[in-house]
Amino acid sequence: MKIRIFSLFPEMFEGPLTASLLGKACDKGILSIEVVNFRDYALDKHRHVDDTPYGGGQGMVLMPQPLVDALEDHAPDSANSEVILLSPQGKPFSQADAVRLSKREDLAFVCGHYEGFDERIRHFVDSEYSIGDYVLTGGELPAMVMIDTIARLIPGVIKEQASYEEDSFFQGLLEYPQYTKPRDYRGMEVPEVLLSGHHANIRRWQKKEALRRTWQRRPDLLEGYPFSAEEEALLQAVQDEEGSNE
Structure with a gap:
């Protein structure tokens, strides 16, 4: 370009x-x-x-x-x-x-x-x-x-396309929380699911937390968002959890 x-x-x-x-x-x-x-x-x-x-x-x-x-x-x-x-x-x-x-x-x-x-x-x-x-x-x-x-979206600028496809806003949601080593930092631990090696559960957690973060911080992004049935259920679960924590 x-x-x-x-x-x-x-x-x-x-x-x-x-x-x-x-x-x-x-x-x-x-x-x-x-x-x-x-x-x-x-x-x-x-x-x-x-x-x-x-x-x-x-x-x-x-x-x-x-x-x-x-x-x-x-x-x-x-x-x-x-x-x-x-x-x-x-x-x-x-x-x-x-x-x-x-x-x-x-x-x-x-x-x-x-x-x-x-x-x-x-x-x-x-x-x-x-x-x-x-x-x-x-x-x-x-x-x-x-x-x-x-x-950064032009092929070849970033080595792996997946690096930006998971960015905030690319899929219409804010990005889910990210963690790296150490596993425990000053008493703050990495969520257990990310250490499980269970890819389906990890993907579900990431989607749920992306929905949670978007709902909490940028609810305007959810207006018109094309929810799948799974995402609707996950967002409802988030809202139920957050309501019970009030």
Whole structure:
């Protein structure tokens, strides 16, 4: 996958995109990441990319010309591409979006700053995403979050597909609790079922605890969740247990 990032602060991406799994994926040629400073496309000698808003208002607004010229100068090689605008007004980014975007051959992320974009910039993007109901200083951090989430789903970035298929949100639930050695740490013991070697019982425990954690912490995720008969029974058991503990 080729990833292009349009930003006024390309230096922000030097660490996060060159370390850990992303750095290794780039070294292997699985990922190709290019960061474009669209200030280079400003036309005046002071390299202005923003101006005061028509109609008045606080702050400065990004002008369309530098960014659009940069986008057109770095047009994707593939038709299987998507240009993404990072904005607090965008669709909330989810794991399902990451799965869809991981199948693209070319992604572009547009990072803004200041008070916002000239509205006409939206005519040159394909989608608009937000990573949460809060405001950041720019789109660089959301771009990093999205790239990390998407890239780990690309074949070859993570060695084993099962490593991410059991992650929180991938199957619509939060992940079940995980344990490793030692068996007893300061009186807190690993659940006996995980030591039993009985795979069916372990799988059932993991499913039940994933449902318990989701019901306790993110009940909104259960709205519209496609429960199997087993899952309905497990959730009812969880609710009965938790009710008896009150």
